[in-house]
Amino acid sequence: MTWFKRQSGDLEPSGEKKVRTEGLWVKCEDCRQIIWKKDLDANLNVCPKCQHHFRVDARTRLAQLLDDGEYTTDDLKLASTDPLKFTDLKKYSDRLTKTRKDTGLKDAIVNARGKLNGQPVIVSSMEYAFIGGSMGSVVGEAITRAVERATDLRIPLLIVSASGGARMMEGVISLMQLAKISAALARMDDARVPYISILTDPTTGGTTASFAMLGDLNIAEPGALIGFAGPRVIEQTIRQKLPGGFQRSEFLLEHGMLDAVVHRKDLKNYIARALEFMMPN
Numbered sequence: 001m002t003w004f005k006r007q008s009g010d011l012e013p014s015g016e017k018k019v020r021t022e023g024l025w026v027k028c029e030d031c032r033q034i035i036w037k038k039d040l041d042a043n044l045n046v047c048p049k050c051q052h053h054f055r056v057d058a059r060t061r062l063a064q065l066l067d068d069g070e071y072t073t074d075d076l077k078l079a080s081t082d083p084l085k086f087t088d089l090k091k092y093s094d095r096l097t098k099t100r101k102d103t104g105l106k107d108a109i110v111n112a113r114g115k116l117n118g119q120p121v122i123v124s125s126m127e128y129a130f131i132g133g134s135m136g137s138v139v140g141e142a143i144t145r146a147v148e149r150a151t152d153l154r155i156p157l158l159i160v161s162a163s164g165g166a167r168m169m170e171g172v173i174s175l176m177q178l179a180k181i182s183a184a185l186a187r188m189d190d191a192r193v194p195y196i197s198i199l200t201d202p203t204t205g206g207t208t209a210s211f212a213m214l215g216d217l218n219i220a221e222p223g224a225l226i227g228f229a230g231p232r233v234i235e236q237t238i239r240q241k242l243p244g245g246f247q248r249s250e251f252l253l254e255h256g257m258l259d260a261v262v263h264r265k266d267l268k269n270y271i272a273r274a275l276e277f278m279m280p281n
Helices: 002-008 037-042 060-064 094-102 137-153 168-190 231-238 249-254 264-279
Strands: 025-027 034-036 073-076 110-118 117-127 155-162 195-204 217-220
Touching: 002 034, 034 037, 060 110, 060 117, 060 155, 060 264, 073 137, 110 137, 110 264, 117 137, 117 168, 117 264, 137 155, 137 168, 168 195, 195 264, 217 249
Parallel strands: 117 155, 155 195, 195 217
Antiparallel strands: 025 034, 073 110, 110 117
16 A cells, blocks of 8 residues: 555545645735735736735845846855854854755855946845844944955945844944944045945845945835834833834835835846946047
8 A cells, every 4th residue: 555655645535635835825925815826926026906015035135136137256155253252042153054055155245346237336135034134243344345356456345235224243343344344434534436336125224224225226126124123112212102114115115224226127227327427438
């Protein structure tokens, strides 16, 4: 009966073979509609019904922005040494090991070089799946290297933020990265090399307090959560109800904290037009 035991798990009680549908359908977090996964992928991971922008990983972001999805990577071997030997519910070193295995990355950043509508660019794309896209010593060092590389080569820089902020497991070392990256961006500004910041959902904490808001052009995707402290923390602190849409990209645009909110399907061409203005021939 070995053959029967092996195959019975794939059969319905009626004897018909099961059709496995795991991963074929996705529920939209906003409109709650069920979407065929292939339709979602074809629409750049934007809900075709309500235009909700799903989060995408760092590599997908690079493929969407760069011509033919082609690019070369830099600094991928950088890895944290767990400087504080931090432990909370589990060891930080264990978290790093698991997340590296799950994401295939050493840390929450991918530095890449490619072309955007024919214009050479350097892109730092953050990976939210890596400990919430938190910024520790490796993320800080990688972004700083990207800034300095763009400055030396006089190539425009794009940073795609998707982060919960500074990484608490590295304490003050993670906080030092705010000043480190900001100083490199100041030198880049002196050299008159363009920097475009792209803020996605979520961009919070020390990321917002540093490089995410320092672009020559600050662009956000629709509906992205952007802020320093989270809305629940603010409400508990001031003991007041916050206005609707608070800390969403549209709210920030209305109050002058962003230059534009751009739909994902228009983002590449929008950046290309901006770079034509910033980098005239």
